[in-house]
Amino acid sequence: MIFGEVPVEEAENAVLAHTLRVESLTIKKGVPLSAADVRALTKAGVTSVLVARIEDGDVMEDAVAEAVATRLAGDGVDVMTPVTGRCNLHARIGGVVTIEAATIDALNRSGDGVVTGTVAPFEVVEPGRTLATIKVIPYAVPKARLEALDALAGDAAAIVVHPFRPRKVGLVLTRVAGNKESLLDKAQAVISARLETYGSPVAYEARTGHHVADLAAAVEDMRTKGAELILILGGASTSDQGDVVPAAIEDAGGDIDLFGIPVDPGNLLVSASLGDIPVLGLPGCARSPQSNGIDLVLPRVLADLDVSPGVLLGMGVGGLMKDVPDRAEPRESHAPKTAAGPSGKVSAVVMAGGVSKRMGKINKLLAAVDGTALVRLVVAAAIESDAAEVIVVTGHEADLVREILSGFDVRFVHNPHYPEGLSTSLRAGIGAVSDNHSGAVVLLGDMPLVSAGIVNALIEQFQADKEETICQPSVDGRPGNPVLWPRAFFPEILDIWGDNGARQLLERYADRVSKVEVGDAGIHFDIDTPDDLNAG
Template sequence: MIFGPVPVAEAEGAILAHSVTSASGRIAKGTVLTKTHVAALAKAGHAEVTVARLDAGDIEENQAAEQLARSIVLDPSAQHVRISAAGAGRVNLYATCPGVAAIASDKISAINVIDPMITVATVPHLHRVDAGTMIATIKIISYGVPGPALGDACTVSPHALGILPPAYSRATLIETQTGDDVPSCKGRAAMIARVERLGLEMSDRVIVPHDSSAIACAIDQAPGDILFILTASATSDPRDVAPEALRSAGGRVEAYGMPVDPGNLLFFGDVDGKPVIGLPGCARSPALNGADWVLERLICGVALTQADISALGVGGLLKEIPTRPRPRASGSGPDSA
């Protein structure tokens, strides 16, 4: 692409690089200058303007952005992605359903190193989205890019992103109580909000005593496709009441504990093909915590292991929440949590 100042008399057919005011009004950057534009610029006293001209083989910015978008989203229906119209060298990609964004970071990185003028920015991998959430923007920075560079980007881009929709439709929350203290409705309300934004329905309330046999029975009878356990007393060991209840019900515990705070005291596993998540106490708050990351991914069919959970530590220090019983900033020492 040729870029730079030219005499106004020679600017016809070029792309205006910077907006200018002419005798007939403002001419926006990106405008392909016509004979009328040139005359109006000259009448306003402009001797030269900065323009861009495409070389042979260059692809115009909007055409390039749209071509790359349609290469990334080969099947909008299957990938659950909507492609916007192109404008100013930009095309946006939007989720068409709730779920989590599946981003192939190696492909996005491969696109972005081909030519600095070809850029793709996305939300993080496995970021929760709603229908209509923007998940990526494709921006051609210059007014055109070489055809071979765009071709290379399109070669590596197919299925670089998409949305994983919820794999389940109904959830059950099992709450435990100690003595006669009925759990507050706050925790259930927060969990209903979490599952409903992913399109799931929460089954009727289940409250059982805080012991393994009662929880195991509730697990066995739970109607949901995915189960949550919110205990009256925090689960502080892999052999504590709730994990043992899952094993007693014939299930298995896949992982216990996570390097995300708030959210450390979480476990998950499965029983009869149903995911089971033992929630940390912070799940009673609607604020983001480690349980959100786990439940969103499991609801959307992402298989998780202890290794996956252990890898969440970088970025796992989340915002302090007002309801935290032991704030990080208080305690017996500077490193107390």
């Protein structure tokens, strides 16, 4: 391929390097110039153009991208149609993605301008999730170099999705004196929800005293019943390999493979086996729905991936996770008393992960309202407001939502559990709010008439109320959305399950709600059906 400026009359069949706009004539970059294009450019007074001239033996960008993508794609991965030198790999199934970093690095360092970006290794992915994008920067690559790239990619697929294998899971919860049964109920619900996400609901449950003999008997009973994975959540944290949980596993005939992993929260995990049955002694943070160490280990177990001590001890890089809200001693609890607390700043969290069930095949968030995508209108209002940051929670068709919002100064948080209901996106968004922010206003992505002024009215009332009240807009006393939540309520929001959002908290704390009259019916208008879209 020869790249350079040539006279227009010599440019036929060459690939235009940059989009040309001359009067009413527009020719997009990357297009081979036809004889008609050359005539039109000459007529428009253009004398020279910057082009790439394709030589014999060159392979065009789309073909290169597809060839590299096909070589990288393994089981559970689909190769998408290449466009403008870019070819994406999508997950065909849900599971855990593994990536051979050495292969990706070798391709990226080849010097050919063929680059690959991927998601993080061992990420849990849902069907349709983009796993990697292969971009060919030049318009063509010599065939010999494509063959070299093929050799670098190797014979073994570098990107594979490992499906979850359903297991019969046994869950054992232990009690200590003074613990309420409701705490065990809460822990059971959180752990069950995690397992169901991966296709392995709890098959057997037992509750027992926090004593070696009692726990060992419960573990043995799980094996007898046919459990294929045993999880143990102790009423007290494990502090030594001789403590109750590991000692009980050994008394039941099991072997302790490892106690303690370099992941925080989640250090106090026990990895063991009872014959061919994996056994995990869960850290206390497993009670929280927020991401913690168990979320790095459990998916690998259920996808039949290696969780030997060497692998678990290799999780330290990237193992420092965000504190869970109900952790007894946050890692920064030793900070001096003068450390800064919440700053009075408010985050805007935009919910943009729903599946638009009542819209048929249309993703309403991407549909145009007055020529602009619905979700773009909502995010634009959030950016225009006095919110200190804007967080967009994606789920369904996340790639398309991100593309629609390109150019906006926002932070994206992906919620892989979006099919389970609005609460999963709410938890993801609230969990991502900056630590020094005092509250978060939650905007629904299907409410295009909510203005920056409405958001600002809520922030103003929130600050006037010393950041202590839940602020909700209203028109003639009728409440609507969005709602601004003080940080004090975040732990309870992170405990919400189902598809009702935070409505139950508004009812429970009605005396803490500050109604803000805004005189704008946009707080009641959302788009749920095609008719609503037409009305919008």
